[in-house]
Amino acid sequence: MIDLSSGSFPLFPSRCCFGIPVRLHYLFIVFLALQVVGSILYGGLWPLYWFLLLGPILLVTVLVHELGHSLAARQVGGRVEGILLWPLGGLAFIGHDKGPKADMWVAFAGPLTHIPMTAFWVGLLIAATYIAYGTTAIQLAWPYPLTYKNLGVAVCVGSILLNISLFAFNLLVPAYPLDGGRILVDSLLTCGVAERKTALITCCVAAPIAVGIIVFGCVKFQVITILVGLWILWSTWQLFDCYRKNLLAQHPMFAFTANQNAAAVHMATQPAAAPAQPVNPFAYGGTPGSYQPPVVQGYPAAQQSPAGAGRV
Numbered sequence: 001m002i003d004l005s006s007g008s009f010p011l012f013p014s015r016c017c018f019g020i021p022v023r024l025h026y027l028f029i030v031f032l033a034l035q036v037v038g039s040i041l042y043g044g045l046w047p048l049y050w051f052l053l054l055g056p057i058l059l060v061t062v063l064v065h066e067l068g069h070s071l072a073a074r075q076v077g078g079r080v081e082g083i084l085l086w087p088l089g090g091l092a093f094i095g096h097d098k099g100p101k102a103d104m105w106v107a108f109a110g111p112l113t114h115i116p117m118t119a120f121w122v123g124l125l126i127a128a129t130y131i132a133y134g135t136t137a138i139q140l141a142w143p144y145p146l147t148y149k150n151l152g153v154a155v156c157v158g159s160i161l162l163n164i165s166l167f168a169f170n171l172l173v174p175a176y177p178l179d180g181g182r183i184l185v186d187s188l189l190t191c192g193v194a195e196r197k198t199a200l201i202t203c204c205v206a207a208p209i210a211v212g213i214i215v216f217g218c219v220k221f222q223v224i225t226i227l228v229g230l231w232i233l234w235s236t237w238q239l240f241d242c243y244r245k246n247l248l249a250q251h252p253m254f255a256f257t258a259n260q261n262a263a264a265v266h267m268a269t270q271p272a273a274a275p276a277q278p279v280n281p282f283a284y285g286g287t288p289g290s291y292q293p294p295v296v297q298g299y300p301a302a303q304q305s306p307a308g309a310g311r312v
Contacts, residue, residue, distance in 0.1 A: 007025055007026050007027065008023040008024060008025040008026065008084060008086075009023060009024060009026070010022070010023055010024075011023060011024045011059075011085065017063075017067070017083075018067065018070070018071065020067070020070055020080050020082060020083055021081075021082040021083070022063065022082065022083045022084075022085065023082065023083070023084050023085070024059070024084075024085050024086075025084060025085065025086035025087070027086060027087045028059075028085060028086055028087050030087075031054075031087040031224070032051070032054055032055050035050050035054055036050055036051050036054075044144060044145055044146050045145040045146065045147075045148070045150075045151050046145060048145070048151065049145045049151060049154055049155060049158070052155055053155060053158045053159065053162065057155070057158075057159055057162070058162065059085060061114075061117060061159075061162060061163060061166065062085055062089050062090040062166075063083065063085060063090065064113045064117060065089075065090060065110045065111070065113050065114065065166065065170075066083045066085075066090040066091070066092040066110065067083070067092075067113070068109040068110040068111075068112060068113040069092045069094065069106055069107075069109055069110040070083065070092045070094055071109070072105055072106045072108075072109030072110075073092075073094040073095070073096050073106050075105075076096050076098050076102040076105065076106065077096060077097075077098060078094055078095055078096025078097075078098070078106075079094065079095055079096075080092065080093070080094045081093035081094065081095075087224070087227070088224070088227060088228055088231055094106075099189075099190075100185070100186035100187075100189040100190045101186070101190055103182070103186050104182075104183055104186040104187070104190070107179045107182040107183045107186065108171075108179070108183070110170065110179055111166070111167050111170045111171040111179055114163040114164070114166055114167035115167070117163050118160055118163040118164060118167075121156050121159040121160045121163065122138070122156075122160060124156045124159075125138050125153065125156035125157060125160065126138055128149075128152035128153045128155075128156050129153055131149060131152065132149035132150060132152065132153050133153075140157055140160060140161065141157070142154060142157055142158070142161075143157070171183075173209060174205055174206075174209070175205065175206035175209040175210060175232050175236070176202055176206050176232070176235055176236060176239060176253065177231075177232070177235045178232070181202065181205075181206055182253070184201075184202060184205065185198055185202055185253050188201060188202075195248050195254050196243060196248060198254075199239055199240075199242070199243045199248055199251075199253070199254070200243060202236075202239060202253070203236050203239055203240045203243065206232060206233075206235075206236040206239075207233065207236050209232065210229045210230075210232035210233035210236060211229070211233065212229075213225060213226075213228060213229030213232065214226055214229035214230060214233070215229075216229075217229055238251070239251060239253065
């Protein structure tokens with residue numbers, strides 16, 4: 001697996017973002033340039049439209065989403081190592097040693113940020129619609145950006161649809177490593193389902209979803225959609241590989257439960273001993289806004305972030 005932290009650069013000083021380092025992958029710029037160049041064929045202001053929507057607007061949207069995960073992790077007593085923005089979304093390198101209920105809150109916190117962001121763009125759409133058409137009667141029809149007035153309406157509509165799509169995709173699709181997949185795992189663990197059974201259920205749910213996304217991307221000729229499906233499928237294979245090798249304790253989705261189990265055994269045998277060490281940081285992410293939980297060192301050994309966080 002490629003170390004996504006290589007080939008990236010600091011986006012701005014960490015003090016500007018709650019003390020959290022934020023890096024941007026060079027591939028994001030490449031994908032943005034290809035999209036803008038391809039839109040030139042459509043004429044009008046389409047190149048500027050796609051640059052704004054898939055450039056600064058998408059970056060800010062995904063960054064706020066990852067900040068939702070990061071600040072929620074701090075709230076439950078975890079730590080944040082950094083955020084990486086890349087073509088398929090964002091990765092928040094965070095970690096905690098709490099249970100599945102706390103992890104479920106961390107998972108929900110990302111998608112919930114799209115609610116105020118959507119409200120913000122609805123307000124701007126009202127203003128842009130009044131400027132362009134002299135009315136405040138808004139609609140989510142995508143206007144062709146012929147003039148700069150129309151461009152403002154198109155950008156607002158596109159931003160609203162972007163936030164709604166990311167909210168629904170991350171929260172309602174129960175495929176690891178999306179937020180919905182993490183919530184599925186946390187829900188099963190909270191209900192007392194064994195870790196191995198939870199892992200197998202997760203693989204059985206995520207694999208067909210990934211294949212469906214890939215097929216949909218091929219039919220619609222959407223490269224990003226295909227890559228998202230491949231990423232989900234690869235992540236699912238990594239989980240299944242841990243399952244069949246009996247290494248779930250070293251997989252990011254189950255590292256915090258393994259840490260809790262080890263601490264419980266340690267306390268039962270040596271009550272006076274020092275408390276267990278916190279788990280390693282982990283990456284929330286892979287696709288827009290999704291995330292992965294704490295990683296135990298050693299699986300796989302080659303995947304390390306600049307902050308020393310393993311990721312799968």
